[in-house]
Amino acid sequence: MLELRGIRKNFGKLAALNDVNLEFKENELIAIIGPNGAGKTTLINVITGVLKEDSGTIRYLHKEINVLPAYLRARLGINRTFQIPKPFSNLTVIENVRIGALFSNDKKGQTMEEEVERVLSLLRLKSLADKPAKELNTEQKKLVDLGRALVSRPKFLFMDEMGAGLAEEEILTLSNLIRGIQKDEGVSVVYVGHVMKLVKQLQCPIAVFSEGSPIFQGSYDEVTSNPAIIKLYLGERYAQS
Ligand SMILES: Nc1ncnc2c1ncn2[C@@H]1O[C@H](COP(=O)(O)OP(=O)(O)OP(=O)(O)O)[C@@H](O)[C@H]1O
Ligand SMILES: [Mg+2]
Structure with a gap:
């Protein structure tokens, strides 16, 4: 299990990651979607050690890995x-x-x-x-x-938009x-993407990011029928489906 607790990452005054709490289990497929600038790539950068979080902990194999550089996290099995x-x-x-x-x-x-x-x-x-x-x-x-x-x-592969x-x-x-x-x-594959047709085909749980944190998790049908997410991100073309 890969576990994030209270992860924050600011760029100046902008909270790119705003108190993120997430768990990624072994051998699962999950998609992350959300508007441009929601913090999806920053999330991957912080988990893989490309960027250092401002606060919060990342635990993997029962150890805090925050202190490890990116290459050691990769050797432990976290890649992107x-x-x-x-x-x-x-x-x-x-x-x-x-x-x-x-x-x-x-x-x-x-x-x-x-x-x-x-x-x-x-x-x-x-x-x-x-x-x-x-x-x-x-x-x-x-x-x-x-x-x-x-x-x-x-063991954990984060894919940033393909x-x-x-x-x-x-x-x-x-x-x-x-x-x-x-x-x-x-x-475990965590697929970050915007192409909803692809996300649908993945037939996996979806986490929706907005303004630096996950705001909703559910199936493709649950996400695409949620009025708040349609308004925020998907647009009206999903409203009737
Ligand atoms: N190195 C950086 N320096 C300053 N601001 C940054 C940096 N990286 C990202 N940001 C800002 O942080 C916010 C989150 O960016 P991020 O790239 O994580 O979004 P994203 O969800 O991956 O967006 P997209 O869907 O467009 O790829 C944005 O407002 C972005 O401009
Ligand atoms: Mg991105």
Whole structure:
């Protein structure tokens, strides 16, 4: 279990995270949605150690991990993808994915190369393995970033928005991939996103963030029929569904 208690993070006067209390259980899939600026990426940054919270505690495996730097949290099994992925542009796809193995949480398991190959196959990146990252499109960069995170064998994987700009069929493929990863990799996936069609396909509980804290948790149907959330975030197109 990964547990947040009273997490606050301010940027100047702005409370990006405002007394967040949340629990993430093992082997679950959960989506986080909410308006731009609600604090979703800041939440991931604080949990993974990219940003230091101003106050509050983060407990994982019965220990407070607030003091640990990001690379040690990754080695304990907490990893993430980036909203705007920035792979090393002169390194190839396979070289970028290998970097994740430096932060591996898996002490025995397969050799690094076997694991990298396995992840490349899983993400259908094999044909791109030797391509420099700078030649990839955004979607491919997102997959490389996911590959980098997966080879570290995370127990908690925070995914910051992957579905933007995808066609309907691609959304289905991506949601199946995310669901498959959660089931087959023994990982809890926390998917942050705006694309409601994708969130629907994930068929998982949803937490709604607003102004720095979770304001509602429920199923897709509960979220999309809640008048306050329609007003705040979803818009009137959800009002009748
Ligand atoms: N490094 C920073 N310095 C100053 N303000 C920041 C910084 N990072 C985020 N913020 C502010 O904190 C608030 C929360 O930002 P955050 O990126 O966490 O939102 P978000 O929910 O991920 O939004 P989006 O859906 O657009 O990705 C916003 O008002 C943002 O402008
Ligand atoms: Mg964000």
